[in-house]
Amino acid sequence: MEGLERIRFWLKGQGYDGIILSRRDNYTWITKGNTNHVVQNSEVGVAALFIRENTIDIIADSSDSVRIAKEQNSVEGNQVLVPWYESMEEFLADYLKNLNVVSDTGVAGTTNVQAELVTLRMQLTEEDVKNYQTIGIECASIVEQVCKEGMPGQTENDVANRLRILCIEHGISPDCVLVGADDRILKYRHPMPTDKRIEQSLMCVLGGEKSGLNISLTRMVYFTSVPQGVQEKYEKLRYIFASMQLVMKEGMSYSHYFEKVVKLYEEAGYKEEWKLHHQGGPTGYGCREFVVKPSNKDFIHAGQAYAWNPSITGVKCEETTFLGKNGLMTFTRTKEWPRKTIATPDGNFDVADILQR
Numbered sequence: 001m002e003g004l005e006r007i008r009f010w011l012k013g014q015g016y017d018g019i020i021l022s023r024r025d026n027y028t029w030i031t032k033g034n035t036n037h038v039v040q041n042s043e044v045g046v047a048a049l050f051i052r053e054n055t056i057d058i059i060a061d062s063s064d065s066v067r068i069a070k071e072q073n074s075v076e077g078n079q080v081l082v083p084w085y086e087s088m089e090e091f092l093a094d095y096l097k098n099l100n101v102v103s104d105t106g107v108a109g110t111t112n113v114q115a116e117l118v119t120l121r122m123q124l125t126e127e128d129v130k131n132y133q134t135i136g137i138e139c140a141s142i143v144e145q146v147c148k149e150g151m152p153g154q155t156e157n158d159v160a161n162r163l164r165i166l167c168i169e170h171g172i173s174p175d176c177v178l179v180g181a182d183d184r185i186l187k188y189r190h191p192m193p194t195d196k197r198i199e200q201s202l203m204c205v206l207g208g209e210k211s212g213l214n215i216s217l218t219r220m221v222y223f224t225s226v227p228q229g230v231q232e233k234y235e236k237l238r239y240i241f242a243s244m245q246l247v248m249k250e251g252m253s254y255s256h257y258f259e260k261v262v263k264l265y266e267e268a269g270y271k272e273e274w275k276l277h278h279q280g281g282p283t284g285y286g287c288r289e290f291v292v293k294p295s296n297k298d299f300i301h302a303g304q305a306y307a308w309n310p311s312i313t314g315v316k317c318e319e320t321t322f323l324g325k326n327g328l329m330t331f332t333r334t335k336e337w338p339r340k341t342i343a344t345p346d347g348n349f350d351v352a353d354i355l356q357r
Contacts, residue, residue, distance in 0.1 A: 003030045006120050020103035022048035025285045028212030029121045034072040118289045123303045132213050136331025139208045139215040142166045144337050147221045152198050160193035176207030186314045189277040200224045207287050214287045216307040217332040218318035220354045234315045236268040238342050238351040241317035244308045246346035254296035273312045280308040
């Protein structure tokens with residue numbers, strides 16, 4: 001079921017007259033890739049979809065109404081223009097008068113149902129999966145290229161900027177770019193790039209978005225032999241990571257899943273490390289639709305994408321995967337990066353190596 005159909009089915013079941021969607025992620029989800037923003041770092045766009053049982057209005061002010069209606073309107077919604085000098089909040093309050101309407105932001109006094117929308121959009125369509133496969137390869141190829149081009153003497157910012165440029169050239173929004181070198185990998189889970197010069201090691205992390213779909217991955221490089229202590233940690237972490245992928249089952253509660261994750265860290269001899277950084281969660285039209293915590297009451301389902309990112313101080317594994325009805329698919333796997341097959345009680349999974357150059 002497409003996103004628009006899903007929304008309308010949900011509206012009918014809840015007894016709502018309609019819904020206002022103005023968040024960028026939801027607009028892109030419903031329109032299959034259209035955008036409604038002007039400012040790149042805004043969460044809410046300049047146009048809103050008003051979806052009812054049989055109609056869709058695209059509401060925007062006079063600065064963008066015509067453009068959005070003509071160029072970002074795959075749903076063929078009706079153009080509703082609001083003069084730029086009038087209050088959008090007041091316009092919507094009047095426009096929705098006497099209607100039982102909800103929204104993804106709580107605008108004009110409506111009930112915010114964003115949490116329910118996240119649940120609705122997490123189930124990916126066949127088209128989503130095909131797009132994800134293409135975008136995943138693009139993102140992984142870019143990160144791996146940057147890792148192979150990076151050299152001692154460059155700064156973390158040099159590498160980060162190269163990564164951003166390649167993403168932009170491929171139409172990918174580099175929403176999260178982390179680059180750490182040497183001791184900063186050992187100190188920080190989120191090494192925001194600095195002017196520190198690379199000496200012996202490099203870690204690159206990308207959170208990229210294209211067509212509304214989000215990709216997350218991490219790659220590590222050593223320009224010397226990987227130190228024994230780091231290699232030992234990485235071997236332990238690879239097993240944790242492979243197990244986290246393969247232990248997922250339809251209908252498994254996240255609380256039960258997290259218990260298994262904690263046990264994996266404990267069995268590896270790193271009992272407290274899971275507390276130092278989140279372990280990831282389901283992805284899709286959000287970088288993480290939500291970060292899974294021990295108390296999470298939701299359930300794992302087939303048909304959804306996941307971005308797990310376990311770490312032990314100094315090493316990290318991260319890919320974007322898809323739990324299908326016929327098994328697990330890795331969106332961010334290329335043939336150009338060394339990998340090792342890890343055997344677990346639930347099967348085998350290929351995990352990226354630390355590249356030695």
